[in-house]
Amino acid sequence: AQKVTQAQTEISVVEKEDVTLDCVYETRDTTYYLFWYKQPPSGELVFLIRRNSFDEQNEISGRYSWNFQKSTSSFNFTITASQVVDSAVYFCALGDYGQNFVFGPGTRLSVLP
Amino acid sequence: DTEVTQTPKHLVMGMTNKKSLKCEQHMGHRAMYWYKQKAKKPPELMFVYSYEKLSINESVPSRFSPECPNSSLLNLHLHALQPEDSALYLCASSPRDTTYEQYFGPGTRLTVT
Numbered sequence: 014a015q016k017v018t019q020a021q022t023e024i025s026v027v028e029k030e031d032v033t034l035d036c037v038y039e040t041r042d043t044t045y046y047l048f049w050y051k052q053p054p055s056g057e058l059v060f061l062i063r064r065n066s067f068d069e070q071n072e073i074s075g076r077y078s079w080n081f082q083k084s085t086s087s088f089n090f091t092i093t094a095s096q097v098v099d100s101a102v103y104f105c106a107l108g109d110y111g112q113n114f115v116f117g118p119g120t121r122l123s124v125l126p
Numbered sequence: 127d128t129e130v131t132q133t134p135k136h137l138v139m140g141m142t143n144k145k146s147l148k149c150e151q152h153m154g155h156r157a158m159y160w161y162k163q164k165a166k167k168p169p170e171l172m173f174v175y176s177y178e179k180l181s182i183n184e185s186v187p188s189r190f191s192p193e194c195p196n197s198s199l200l201n202l203h204l205h206a207l208q209p210e211d212s213a214l215y216l217c218a219s220s221p222r223d224t225t226y227e228q229y230f231g232p233g234t235r236l237t238v239t
Contacts, residue, residue: 057233063227104169108225
């Protein structure tokens, strides 16, 4: 069965600090997809990134970057120079071709001014 | 248009009522989803329609009944719910299946009395 673990339940940082959110996954599939979503206090889930299991290149999008390491089954997310608007719950997720999709438990990030 | 709409925003129903939740997308996506999210928990996948074919989560009680009239519309029929079914119900869509990014609606906040 698929499983996603986010060990950090809550993180607090001061604005402009860098922060890394950890994600570890388990699957028996060789082909799978990993995702990150953001759920701000307003409640609506926002898609951030999709990565397939064969693409281990790191990705950067503005202040966001992702590090995928298949050897350790991890897909970590770093926010550089955090801002108050980054405060949200962040979910890592795993999807496969068998119509399975599972979210991790989420990490609540608070960025203090 | 990258919007998924859901109605109603809020719903209060008694345990003997029958009600329906509605979801619509006009992005040409061929997969649509229902999730249940309890407070401080991740969304849990209930149902997937991919190319209008239903994939059932065996753990979902039969008092929840999905319907996909066409590729743009998704309904969730509710009957004889229990107070523990009170939650935020999220609809999402994706281009094909669970290997693609999902776009979420704002959700319906359901309270069962």
